[in-house]
Amino acid sequence: MKKWKSMLIAGTVAVSLAGTGLAAYVTAAGAQQAQPAATVADSAAKQEAKKKFESRLDEIIARGYIRIGTTGDYKPFTYLNPKTGQYEGYDIDAMKEFAKSLGVEARFVQTSWPTLMNDLLADKFDIAVGGVTRNTDRQKTAHLSEGYVQFGKVPLIRAEDKDKYKTIEDINKPSVRIGVNPGGTNETFVREYLPNANVTVVQNNLDIPGLVANGTYDVMITDTFEAIVYAKNDPRLYAARVNDPFTKSEKAYMIRRGDFIFASYLDVWLDEMKLQGKFDELYKKWVE
Incomplete structure (x- = not known):
């Protein structure tokens, strides 16, 4: 009898321990399954937030203004007038037209030629303007629009x-x-x-x-x-040599690369400006 009771107690303890282990396993397995689910949910939330603005174009329109980086020291394209504290020039007027086409406000941000690219990449502004030369060196790091005027x-x-x-x-x-x-x-x-x-x-x-x-x-x-x-x-x-410059280049507007939607809109807008004679008007106003 005593031997039987001992066997019964031992069996009960074994079953209890097995049950505890099973419960622990089930709990751990559930936690492991729950963690990926939470991660997936978090990732989905981030993807949804990203979809909110498929392009910088959408973001600019949603915020109601566009940030325009310019040096203010390159006539006739950009000049920060010390008397008025306002930017003026060929590209300043052009960017006001660009903002108007988007239905947003144009806000100008001070930059410099040595820091122009880094400021753009640091997201201090949405677009860089003001006599920016279109070339392959810049295109390696950013995206340059179609040219809008030739020079040398x-x-x-x-x-x-x-x-x-x-x-x-x-x-x-x-x-x-x-x-x-x-x-x-x-x-x-x-x-x-x-x-x-x-x-x-x-x-x-x-x-x-x-x-x-x-x-x-x-x-x-x-x-x-x-x-x-x-x-x-x-x-x-x-x-000197204005009719026969040492080089031949084009001016362009510069944005961050990788945003096909924004880049496409910018180029279509440029085409419209050319077709409607807007750049000819800017040339007469600021150059001639």
Whole structure:
């Protein structure tokens, strides 16, 4: 009898332990199943939030304004007027039209040529404008729109020197003093084609034309349009080679890459601006 009772107690304990283990297993298995379910639900929520704005285009329209990065130092495309504290110029007017087409407000954000790309990638603004040159180096990192106007690099010089600096060879000499703004395609051109010239980097691009006019520098390498504008406003200056620039390029607007919807809208808008003669109007207003 005692042996039978001992066997019964042992069996009961074994069953109890087995039951406890089974319960623990079931509980653990349930937890393991619940965890992926929660993760899936969280992932689904994130995907749903992402779907809310399929493109930056949708996000801009939803928030009611577009952030436009610009340097404010590159006439006639962008200029921060110190008297009014407002941006003005060819691309400023164009971006107001772009915002209007979206039904949103245009908000301008200060940037600089050396930081333009990094600021765009850091999401400080939605689009970069203001005389941005369309080239493959920028396209490797961002997305450049269709070109909207053609131009080239030319020398802005003193009117008295208009027969002195006609070619690269005329300018690429140690005796020729060049003033150039940092971080943009002007400096890139100077470093590549004028390595023998006496080059000074001037932080404020707006200062360089006046420094050429007063004799501090002999040459400013810049875009066709900027040279024309400064020569028109200061009789001491002369825009050389505007009909035969050293290079040929296009201006474009720059956005972050990978957003086909936003990029497509931007290019369609550009086509419409060209078809309706809007860019011709901007050229007459800011260049001629």
